[in-house]
Amino acid sequence: MLSSFDRLLFIRRVSIFQELRDEFLVKLASVMDELSFPSSHTIFEQGEEGRSLYIVVSGRVRVHLGDQELVQLEQGSIFGEMALFDAEPRSASVTTLEKCDCLTLNQLQLIDAIEETPEIAVNVTRALSRRIRELNSKVKTYEHQLNSINAQA
Ligand code: CMP
Numbered sequence: 001m002l003s004s005f006d007r008l009l010f011i012r013r014v015s016i017f018q019e020l021r022d023e024f025l026v027k028l029a030s031v032m033d034e035l036s037f038p039s040s041h042t043i044f045e046q047g048e049e050g051r052s053l054y055i056v057v058s059g060r061v062r063v064h065l066g067d068q069e070l071v072q073l074e075q076g077s078i079f080g081e082m083a084l085f086d087a088e089p090r091s092a093s094v095t096t097l098e099k100c101d102c103l104t105l106n107q108l109q110l111i112d113a114i115e116e117t118p119e120i121a122v123n124v125t126r127a128l129s130r131r132i133r134e135l136n137s138k139v140k141t142y143e144h145q146l147n148s149i150n151a152q153a
Helices: 004-013 022-031 081-086 105-116 121-153
Strands: 031-039 042-045 052-058 060-066 066-073 093-096 102-108
Touching: 004 102, 004 105, 022 052, 022 105, 066 121, 081 121, 102 105, 105 121
Parallel strands: none
Antiparallel strands: 031 102, 042 093, 052 102, 060 066, 060 093
16 A cells, blocks of 8 residues: 555656646545555456556556457556546456556546646557557567468468
């Protein structure tokens, strides 16, 4: 568990909150929930309804579709933002790889933060863009691997 001061220091370093005024950060830090999960715990499953965004405070999680791992995330990373923005079910499952502490933000808290500092929406979009680029580069790698397997057959 983080003390209120450590929590404030931590969320100030989280990329999506970087432009928030200290006064608002203090307010945000005080309303966020902190959750602890054991290792190999599924935080949520693909297809579930999602109402929170998570920030990894410590530990590591993997984002996966069944057995297929999409990415591993560590301290400072966010996940669960997609269902919050598009009100669709969770696009993937998230399971801890080790003991993990996370801070969570619900939809109302996120909207409040964006109204206070619209740059947060830009920061989330930047994080989403980065993920699409990483995904594109993985698709390219798989395509190359598939082509060389087909060429050998
Ligand atoms: P959400 O759809 O709410 O729940 C699953 C989360 O996994 C999703 O939000 C993103 O935060 C994350 N996620 C889904 N797909 C990827 C991906 N390809 N790369 C990184 N993170 C992802």
